[in-house]
Amino acid sequence: GDSVTQMEGPVTLSEEAFLTINCTYTATGYPSLFWYVQYPGEGLQLLLKATKADDKGSNKGFEATYRKETTSFHLEKGSVQVSDSAVYFCALNPGGSARQLTFGSGTQLTVLP
Amino acid sequence: DAGVTQSPTHLIKTRGQQVTLRCSPKSGHDTVSWYQQALGQGPQFIFQYYEEEERQRGNFPDRFSGHQFPNYSSELNVNALLLGDSALYLCASSRGLGSGNTIYFGEGSWLTVV
Numbered sequence: 001g002d003s004v005t006q007m008e009g010p011v012t013l014s015e016e017a018f019l020t021i022n023c024t025y026t027a028t029g030y031p032s033l034f035w036y037v038q039y040p041g042e043g044l045q046l047l048l049k050a051t052k053a054d055d056k057g058s059n060k061g062f063e064a065t066y067r068k069e070t071t072s073f074h075l076e077k078g079s080v081q082v083s084d085s086a087v088y089f090c091a092l093n094p095g096g097s098a099r100q101l102t103f104g105s106g107t108q109l110t111v112l113p
Numbered sequence: 114d115a116g117v118t119q120s121p122t123h124l125i126k127t128r129g130q131q132v133t134l135r136c137s138p139k140s141g142h143d144t145v146s147w148y149q150q151a152l153g154q155g156p157q158f159i160f161q162y163y164e165e166e167e168r169q170r171g172n173f174p175d176r177f178s179g180h181q182f183p184n185y186s187s188e189l190n191v192n193a194l195l196l197g198d199s200a201l202y203l204c205a206s207s208r209g210l211g212s213g214n215t216i217y218f219g220e221g222s223w224l225t226v227v
Contacts, residue, residue: 101216
């Protein structure tokens, strides 16, 4: 079945450091890929998405490129801020007759001043 | 423009009881899905409603049931509560069923079963 694997956390960085959170997926067909962020005590917010191979999603300085050859969708940011501290979830929507999101287990990011 | 709204935000139930959670989708959205998020885990898909019918269902027992109303709002019902049902229940909405459509989440309902 479909699955998403995220790098294990937690991840702790200093402010202005470079961030990479790895995400790989297993799916048949051509899924759409998403990154969601969850701040403490809140629901999920869509951070960015990509719907086909080689698409790059970007938002608030975060980027991720849909790599079909490596089945990956790694999240990157050049300079993190304290306010980026949250849990980040990679997710896929398999498409076709399946219309639900399959999530990874999440990566806790803490940015220290 | 109100986003996805859920109620109640927190509730405590006793094992064996029944619970109903409610969701209003984002304006213009007609598709509602429910997810269960256990502490420290990613959300797990429960089911999805479109045109007042259950369209997809995840790996959850029949104790979990739902409904969608003509105004697109939705309810999640859980019967015979177990301690393991304690979780954050997230409602999500989107426009239509396309896999690339953006899915918006509410802030969730925290259910504690004691």
